[in-house]
Amino acid sequence: ADKGNVECIKLLLDAGARTDSKNSNGQTAMHLATLAQSVDTIKELIRFDANVNAEDNEERTPLHFAVSSARKSSELVKTLIKADASVNKADKGGYTPLHLAALNEKSQTVMMLLSKGGDVTARAKDGVTALSIIVRRTPEVLSQLATRLDQAVTLLDHEHGDIGCELRVDFRPLVPLSSRNETDLMLCLVEVGQGHRLKHPLCESFLHLKWKRIRKFFVLNLLFHLIFVAFFTGFVCATYLWDEKQLNRALFPPVLTVTCLFAIKEIFQITYGIYYYTKHWENWLQWSVIVASSIILIPPFQYPWQYHVAAVGILLAWIELMIVIGYFPMFGLYVQMLTRVSINFFKFLTAYFCLIIGFSLSFNVLHGNYKAFADPLLSMLKMIMMSGELEFEDVFLNEPLKYPGTTHVMILCFVILVTVILMNLMVGLAVSDIQEIRRTAGLERLVRHAEIIVSKICYFLS
Structure with missing residues (x-):
């Protein structure tokens, strides 16, 4: 078998040689015939019922060697495969034949394995999925995935103009046979940067059905956050704004209870998967x-630092409520658009922030007699405010200027560079094409929606 000598194989098999004998590497005659790339030898072994799924010491089957062969x-x-070889059998490292075929850039072999049920979501022990290798090494195969999705939506025979026609949707291409979770392919597409494929009608329909299945849990989650924010806001206002001790005592137990439930819910999610949990900023916001x-509940509620925490906490609580509302498809697009524009704006602001610092220090030196420019930090905040509203008369005319010539030049430069050019540039860059932002945000919302559905289904079913 190692030499691919078919005649010798026939003689030995006719003489009663065993097909399941193994060498020191745990390889059978089927393994060796595959390594020798002898199709005739393999067929002869199959004729004598040789095991095509036999494993060697590395738990590799003949199919693992076949996909790695240089020829044939x-x-x-x-x-x-015709002899029922398993296309999704993993070796010791968790690599399936599909992994190896993609690693060896054999597009035709990858397509053949996919057509026979190859699982693109199969994950090796190092976390690498077959799809991630396909995207990098054989991207031309992805067109077959799109074709399979298209073929899953069919219109049954009907007469032209018949409004009672039947549309048949087959979700099996989205659910690999060996997959433990029906949404694995969705998450895998997102992981490898193929989230745009979720825009396919088959994927959107699938996500919609999954959403309907777990929608009640999101409603309960929204009600929980509404109750938390209501109690939290009431307690902060009663304690740190109105100084209502009676209302404070009445709201303390429910706020403490809801906070504990909130923490328990998050801890339970961490136990499901800490890696997935920590990589999403919404979870950090919740903590x-x-x-x-927890801090503002520490009696006697009179420490100055508690007021700072209360102010930040109540803002974060309402932002968190906005995020939870954004989990619902009808609101998700608008929350995602806000997130996208905010990210763009702060990205551009970081690039141009040196200009703001330079002008703030300049006015700090030249106009230090004005209260807003007496301190470098206050001066920087004032510059940011002046970028939108100059307040020329209040700042520069009410009090005499100590260094009039240079100050006027600095004011002119600030108006031109910051108020006119920079602010218009930042606004233009952030929201230059609202339709493109809407399209991008819509895709990001769909991707995030898929991630949430996957995580919640696994979370609730576990």
């Missing part, structure tokens, strides 16, 4: 709210 790869794979709520 497609013919070898076709012969083995910030929990910590802020």
